[in-house]
Amino acid sequence: MGAIAIREGYGRALAEYGQVNPNIVVLDADTSSSTLSSFFATRFPERFFNIGIAEPCMVDVAVGLALGGKVPFVNAFAAILALRAMEQIRTCVCYARTNVKLAASYAGLSDFKDGPTHHAITDIALMRALPEMTVIVPADAAEAARWVPIVAEYDGPVYLRLSRGSALPAGNESLPLEIGRGLTLREGRDVTIVATGTMVGRSLLAADELAKAGIAARILEIHTIKPLDSELICRAAAETGALVAAEEHSIIGGLGGAVAEALAAGYPAVLERVGIADCFARTGPDPESLMDAFGLAVSDIVAAAQRAIARKPRVR
């Protein structure tokens, strides 16, 4: 893939936006050369704070900076940020509603080479359960860059989930980004694939495959897991009758869980979930083949769509 990495799209955009907004401060936990907050650090060293390998402390320091009127972007590996600093995030960011932005890099399986200790496959579930939290998952590097000013200018806690690597292009450059508003990337009436993050590009390929079999799949990109665009999802359920949720995350509690909740409350419909099947993954040679090995292949999305269509209630 020739596209730049999602983390690089984010890192470069953060440094650019730092020029526009002098209130932006950036913190990292000894991973700036990995998260690529280093671009900001190089350009604005007086507004960059390296806290060392102490993610809970980093979040609390960011809370203090936010209380003092700054807009802190906290950078770390998603697995460590979402797990080790969870109490800080729950109490001092969400409950105290401080204006802290959590940039969670290396999410999903994207840290393929470091193995399951470093994979983040439960972070969406954890973060979206927190009151006051907004959870955003960009689909590619260009989209990650576009979110930086939006996240910075939104007043409140945000969890911005970023991949280490690149993703297949989502092709959404012409569509406006707005927190809480999903994007319809492709129209279709037979089935709806609701995708987030790196699974958006894969879902577009799955739609191409399905089209060859005469199946018109609607593709919804849900970049904001919370607040969820339930209206868009329920309308798709009404119009297509079957859905697939696709995410680089556990099938429990992430996008699939959120979509299931929305459907149960708004428009009960058939749903198949594509995600990591409630297991720990393994170390892999590259992110793409690791995703393929753990149920996230294009063919897995295609198969899920076909299952969902087969499960549609028959019209009497």
Added chain:
Amino acid sequence: MAISTSSAYHSDALLSELAERARELRLDSLEMIHRRGAGHPGGSLSAAEIMAALFFHKLNIDAARPDWPERDRFILSKGHASAILYAALSRRGFFPREDLPHWGEVECHLQGHPDRLKTPGVDMTSGLLGHGIAIGVGLALAARMQELSYRTYVLLGDGECQGGIVWEGAMAAAKFRVSNLTAILDYNDVQLDGAVHDIMPLEPLIDKWRAFNWAVLEINGHNLRQVLEALDTASEIHGRPTIIVAHTTKGKGVSFMEDRSYWHGVAPNDAQFDQATAELGRCS
């Protein structure tokens, strides 16, 4: 070195006024905890002189402008001593004293532990222990970046020093040389399950803070002259943060509560409340 705090430049009038304030804060705290049937008397009473010195002398705050950007900041890291914070804030005029008896009611702004969004004058939400120092570092950095002269004060409990986040924050404070951060440790040596030195010893505690590159002042936390002078001295120390290690007595001022872990988080019954207030000298 323990920095000497021996020069007597605070007037006797100020000291006796603050002593009376401390007595009022103790009585308010016990009354609130007794009325509610819940709260933490021991750690409220141990902090009374420290809170009186801060809220009635040292802190540059204005009840008419609780969000004034240049105000001094106060974080009650030992958030379970919320009763004495609420007593101090109400007596400083941040909200009516009539609110105090409603503490803990669903409609009342006064939460079990301090909530910055609900109670005027509370600079930071607290309750789960350990966060004060690290958050204080962020506030101190923000002040420095904006060239504002406010100071950030953090009142720390001894039990919470058993948790790693306190020391992560201590390292960060030293790295960034936030001399506009003052921590005060209410070192009463008693926690919920027993004596701190039995549950998980902190000693040598002065050495620990020094090893973390903090300036350390050691005082008797019930001696108002020492409390005031330490707070003043901390403002004059440059290039590093300061911690005032204040030796205190848990439940100070009520004979049957003193040094007893039982009174960490138990409300007195009617008879105990009457005895406690009699010992403290009932007042308006």
